[in-house]
Amino acid sequence: MIFENEIFYAEFESSEVPWIKLFVKRKCTEISDLEDFEQEAIFKASLLCERALREFYKPDKINWASFANYVPQVHIHIQARFKDDSYFPESLWGKMQRQGAKRDLRLEEFERFLKQQFAREFC
Numbered sequence: 001m002i003f004e005n006e007i008f009y010a011e012f013e014s015s016e017v018p019w020i021k022l023f024v025k026r027k028c029t030e031i032s033d034l035e036d037f038e039q040e041a042i043f044k045a046s047l048l049c050e051r052a053l054r055e056f057y058k059p060d061k062i063n064w065a066s067f068a069n070y071v072p073q074v075h076i077h078i079q080a081r082f083k084d085d086s087y088f089p090e091s092l093w094g095k096m097q098r099q100g101a102k103r104d105l106r107l108e109e110f111e112r113f114l115k116q117q118f119a120r121e122f123c
Helices: 036-059 107-122
Strands: 008-012 018-025 061-065 075-082
Touching: 008 036, 008 107, 018 036, 036 061, 036 075, 036 107
Parallel strands: none
Antiparallel strands: 008 018, 018 075, 061 075
């Protein structure tokens, strides 16, 4: 668990690229089901994650996704993408394009960095 408050929590997805998942705690299947304050919090957190990924990793692209087909709970995926990752330009759920470049994700270091960002905005 990277961060948690009364509205949402953040965690990493295991992947070859930096990938954060944000889950709204209240049981809802659609973003439009959320209260305004919940929508504001999840989008603010998503933007915070995007900015942190961009600053820390300098990716070629950031991807956001919110399907909730398999996990019927409002959640957002924020992924740092690189032109040399295994799936680019496809989504990470798409068809593998190549054997991706190996990169040290430095997740412990990034987690500390991200927690500082969350603390500034949400504590």
